[in-house]
Structures are given as structure tokens and as C-alpha cells.
């Protein structure tokens with residue numbers, strides 16, 4: 089099968105397409121023919137081996153894993169021992185962050201506890217956009233934030249991969265939602281359902297005088313005192329990403345129970361919750377760009393610039409495989 093091989097830390101163009109052995113599913117796994125994938129910050133952080141301390145798990149000198157890619161959608165080709173919930177031909181989506189990556193390939197073996205049937209009303213490309221970003225938003229807003237209808241909720245980075253799902257998930261619980269983005273994305277964030285939009289190029293939400301019961305910060309550019317200033321009494325913040333190691337350390341050391349770093353772990357249960365929202369018409373992936381499989385390095389390079397408007401996906405038809 090064809091796959092992008094990850095041999096060393098470096099920029100996206102260090103990924104190389106190669107012919108590798110097709111995997112076989114172990115017990116509790118399903119072999120999926122990957123028909124679409126999306127790129128995530130986890131891909132470019134891992135690819136570059138940054139922050140440096142991440143190499144303690146990724147591999148000190150060179151990556152231990154051979155194929156990147158965490159979000160996939162595709163068709164079940166074969167099932168491993170003991171698998172009864174999926175069968176050959178099922179259309180599925182999954183996230184491989186906690187299971188060795190491997191999505192930038194024609195086939196990947198996926199443990200059944202990180203996959204679900206694909207929402208019926210999404211294409212494979214749309215479905216591949218969902219797992220990592222939507223489940224991160226769900227876990228930050230609901231599992232950590234305990235979102236409630238009467239709250240005021242703020243999403244920092246509302247136009248990005250996580251943020252574009254977060255606005256829609258937050259609205260589905262009924263609160264008043266404010267999205268923070270730049271001027272060019274104001275209409276986009278409003279179209280996702282935000283009641284108010286703050287343009288960060290002209291207004292600092294921390295100093296606007298408004299206070300929020302729940303903040304989902306997907307950017308991670310604010311200090312803990314800044315976040316506290318914008319929180320109402322007993323308010324909570326979930327921070328999913330960071331612009332620097334200092335910001336990450338700040339939240340880890342000084343955030344306490346209310347301001348927490350949320351590291352998403354995708355589960356079948358959460359994918360099913362997300363599928364319900366999508367199939368009920370309450371949420372849709374916002375796709376910014378679509379690339380052919382052969383151009384995954386370009387897709388990662390685009391995402392790395394930090395200004396995606398929703399998700400960046402790559403499709404894998406045989407025509408697109410050749411680029």
C-alpha cells in the first residue's frame with residue numbers, strides 16, 4: 089500500500105510517499121481502507137518533534153512511529169478476532185492519536201474503541217474532519233466545562249478546527265455563545281451560530297468588561313490571570329492548545345481545577361455523541377481546504393500557518409493518490 093513515511097523530525101516536505109506493507113488487524117481491531125483523512129496540529133507538532141520534550145515519548149533522535157495521521161474516515165475491509173460490532177463494508181470514522189497514528193496511508197488497523205460508524209449525512213472527507221477537533225471541543229465544553237443552557241460561553245479561536253466545532257456544540261446546549269476571531273472570519277463565526285463575535289484585532293475580550301461562565305480557549309495565548317479576569321464567579325476554562333511552553337506551564341501550574349488543560353482522548357462513546365449532533369442537523373464540519381492524498385505535506389504546511397478557517401482534509405481516491 090502507499091503511505092507517507094515519517095523518517096525524521098523536520099518540516100512537512102520531509103514526509104515521503106512510499107510503498108509499505110499493508111497492515112493486518114489484531115484482535116479487537118478493524119482494518120480500514122482510508123478514503124479520507126484530515127490534518128491536525130498534532131501532526132505538525134509531532135512531525136517537527138516540538139515542543140522538544142515531546143520527543144521523550146515520540147523518540148529522542150528520530151520518530152519511533154513510521155506513519156503520521158490521526159483522523160480517518162473509510163470503509164472496513166476486514167475485522168480482527170473478537171470484533172462483533174463492525175463488519176466488512178461498514179463506513180466508519182476514527183481517531184488514532186492514542187493508538188500509534190498511521191492515518192496517512194491507504195489502510196490502517198484501528199482499535200474498535202476509537203471508532204464509530206460514520207454519520208450517514210457526511211461524505212468521507214467531511215467525516216474525516218470530525219473526530220479530533222469535535223471530540224476535543226466536546227470534552228472541553230461538556231466533560232470539563234459542564235456546559236449549561238443559562239451560561240455565557242466564550243470560544244477563543246472560534247474559526248479554527250476545534251473552534252468551528254466548539255461554537256456549534258456549545259449552541260446545541262443552549263447558552264449564549266461568543267466567538268473570538270479576526271476580522272475576515274466574523275461572518276463565518278456568526279454563520280456557525282455564535283450570538284456575538286469579538287474581533288481580536290480590535291478588541292481584547294479579557295478587557296471588554298464582559299465575564300463568561302465557561303471559556304474554551306483553543307489558541308492558548310492568554311495567561312492564567314487574563315483568563316481569570318474574563319471568568320465569572322465559579323467560571324471554568326478549558327485550554328486545548330498553547331502558543332508557547334510558558335503558557336502551557338502557566339495553566340498546568342497555576343490553573344487549578346477551574347482553568348485546566350484539556351487533552352482529548354477520543355472514544356467511541358464521544359464519537360457517537362458527535363454523530364448524533366451531526367445527524368440531527370445541529371452541527372456540520374466547516375471545511376476550509378481539500379487536498380489530494382499526494383499533497384498531504386502541503387495540507388500540513390497550510391495548517392501550520394495557524395489561520396485555517398475550519399478543517400483541512402485530504403481525499404484518497406486512486407486518482408487523487410497519484411496527485
Ligand SMILES: NC(=O)c1ccc[n+]([C@@H]2O[C@H](COP(=O)([O-])OP(=O)(O)OC[C@H]3O[C@@H](n4cnc5c(N)ncnc54)[C@H](OP(=O)(O)O)[C@@H]3O)[C@@H](O)[C@H]2O)c1
Pocket residue numbers: 128129130220221224244245246247248249250251268269270271273288306307308309328329330350351352353391394395396397398
Ligand atoms: N488538547 C487536545 O487534545 C487537542 C486536540 C486538537 C487540537 N488541540 C490544540 O488546539 C489548538 C487549536 O487547534 P485547531 O485544530 O483548532 O487549530 P487551527 O485550526 O490551526 O486554528 C487556527 C485558528 O486560530 C485562530 N487564531 C489564531 N490566532 C488567534 C488569536 N490571537 N485569537 C483568536 N483566534 C486566533 C485563527 O483565526 P484567524 O485566522 O482569524 O486568526 C484560526 O481560525 C492547537 O494548539 C492544537 O494543538 C489540542
